[in-house]
């Protein structure tokens with residue numbers, strides 16, 4: 095009998111499938127979701143009305159004729175750039191890696207960063223080069239320049255701001271990386287709604303500069319929709335790797351509806367930014383918090399006393415609050431760091447109370 099190991103690469107079988115912790119009944123502050131649903135009952139009804147147009151007996155529009163122009167206009171994609179939609183930005187990352195798979199050149203990203211760059215590179219059999227961040231969790235530009243020269247990557251991913259740190263690297267540092275990379279640089283702006291700077295206006299200058307964004311962190315994680323802006327030549331090439339109907343009909347209709355009410359979603363993002371400041375200050379004031387990393391995203395990375403990271407995570411979990419534990423049993427740069435997503439004022443208060451009362455931080 096043929097076993098998976100007979101036919102599949104050992105590197106793939108060595109990695110467990112993506113794990114998601116069951117959050118039933120818990121306050122869920124682990125995955126950078128927007129805590130709010132559609133802003134009001136009037137919008138809920140209008141959305142359902144809009145969805146009733148869906149012809150689910152037909153395949154989705156493969157070119158997203160209605161959604162794409164609206165998305166281009168509302169997101170400010172430069173007229174000179176092309177745009178490709180993905181089933182979440184995860185799918186776009188996968189398409190980019192598949193595109194360069196035969197080049198013999200690696201994928202590179204600073205580490206720690208968004209895990210899917212490495213996970214998907216390994217799944218596609220493409221080498222991954224991680225360049226450690228500086229001690230202050232900023233970008234180590236000389237190390238990036240040296241690694242670019244040494245490894246000649248086909249693709250460099252820069253999460254901007256970075257996940258899991260929330261750090262928005264100074265724009266000059268990104269520019270320095272762009273100047274040193276003749277290949278593709280993907281600026282992953284998943285947290286653009288919460289951040290103060292974007293490279294979207296500069297897409298295609300230099301030609302390898304691409305910008306990727308998602309609707310997930312803005313409040314539509316359940317839709318699975320991301321987009322990539324790049325030169326028309328690159329979009330045309332990447333489009334050949336896209337599955338024909340990758341954006342389903344309900345997502346196309348819902349996203350178009352959401353963009354017609356974009357101001358409401360941005361209002362929620364602005365509220366979350368206010369909550370982020372309050373949460374940041376409250377964390378700073380706790381005696382057991384050693385560090386709070388200033389964030390330009392909808393989450394905050396913070397460090398507790400030495401050896402207390404996993405115990406703190408567990409105590410919060412026992413108290414019904416799920417965040418993300420960044421410590422690893424075998425060490426790593428984020429020992430005793432925890433990542434909390436900014437929630438509603440009530441959720442944030444519950445988290446802070448549990449941190450002080452149950453976790454003794």
Ligand SMILES: *Cc1c(COP(=O)(O)O)cnc(C)c1O
Nearest residue numbers: 182183184208253257284308310
């Ligand atoms: C969450 C996240 C994504 C994934 O977005 P999806 O569109 O939900 O697949 C991509 N990049 C970064 C940096 C993220 O944090």
